[in-house]
Amino acid sequence: MAELNISERQAGDVTILDLNGKITIGEGSVALRSAIRRLLGEGKSKILLNLGQVGYIDSSGIGELVSSFTTVNRENGQLKLLNLTQKVQDLLAITKLLTVFDTFDSESDALNSYE
Amino acid sequence: MSEKEIELNLPSQIESIDKAVAEAVKFASESGFSDDALFAIDLALREAMANAVKHGNKFDENKDVNVTLRHLSGSLEIAVRDFGSGFAVEEVPDPTNPENLLKANGRGILFMRNFMDEVDWENPSGGGTIVKMVKKH
Numbered sequence: 261m262a263e264l265n266i267s268e269r270q271a272g273d274v275t276i277l278d279l280n281g282k283i284t285i286g287e288g289s290v291a292l293r294s295a296i297r298r299l300l301g302e303g304k305s306k307i308l309l310n311l312g313q314v315g316y317i318d319s320s321g322i323g324e325l326v327s328s329f330t331t332v333n334r335e336n337g338q339l340k341l342l343n344l345t346q347k348v349q350d351l352l353a354i355t356k357l358l359t360v361f362d363t364f365d366s367e368s369d370a371l372n373s374y375e
Numbered sequence: 376m377s378e379k380e381i382e383l384n385l386p387s388q389i390e391s392i393d394k395a396v397a398e399a400v401k402f403a404s405e406s407g408f409s410d411d412a413l414f415a416i417d418l419a420l421r422e423a424m425a426n427a428v429k430h431g432n433k434f435d436e437n438k439d440v441n442v443t444l445r446h447l448s449g450s451l452e453i454a455v456r457d458f459g460s461g462f463a464v465e466e467v468p469d470p471t472n473p474e475n476l477l478k479a480n481g482r483g484i485l486f487m488r489n490f491m492d493e494v495d496w497e498n499p500s501g502g503g504t505i506v507k508m509v510k511k512h
Contacts, residue, residue, distance in 0.1 A: 263486035286389040356471040
């Protein structure tokens with residue numbers, strides 16, 4: 261089984277990626293990067309990452325989230341985070357990235373926040 | 376509690392990170408550490424191994440990463456040695472400074488310091504870097 265499984269849903273013009281597994285150095289980080297690049301290539305730049313099933317992320321995975329965020333911003337898109345587990349929330353707090361990302365506990369609130 | 380020790384010599388590959396972490400978590404679990412402590416050990420060693428493989432040995436498979444796990448009464452000591460050119464930890468930028476927040480790299484040392492009770496770096500005479508970390512019960 262892959263380290264990180266990613267499935268895609270569409271809600272209006274927002275693409276939701278449901279992530280399940282670990283975002284760590286190597287396979288998990290690469291899978292996320294590839295998914296974001298593919299979406300941007302398809303012109304989908306409003307992206308919501310559902311991290312509800314991601315219980316583990318290392319600094320490489322955090323770096324990949326940051327890279328995804330800046331890459332999507334450069335394309336005039338928006339990348340937001342949904343359903344952070346406590347551990348992931350703690351890691352984003354330690355790195356002060358909760359001040360950078362828009363994060364949501366409710367999918368409908370997240371979807372309504374896109375411009 | 377009696378002292379236990381394991382030494383691992385692993386090639387400079389991404390796969391070695393998971394191997395070292397799996398051994399350390401098993402070792403720490405058998406030594407009675409809590410789930411929170413196991414998470415901390417997992418993450419801190421993952422970061423130390425990633426630094427050793429990537430930045431220290433630069434994926435040179437002729438260079439091993441040495442990992443020593445030692446359980447003393449009340450604490451687990453982890454040492455990770457690479458055979459790269461060494462680095463000065465005080466020169467690593469603070470990733471929580473506003474100008475560094477959007478950089479993709481540089482958060483591993485922050486995690487190691489946050490999740491372990493002690494973290495120190497040494498540049499041994501034979502070259503490379505040793506990072507020593509302690510997790511207390």
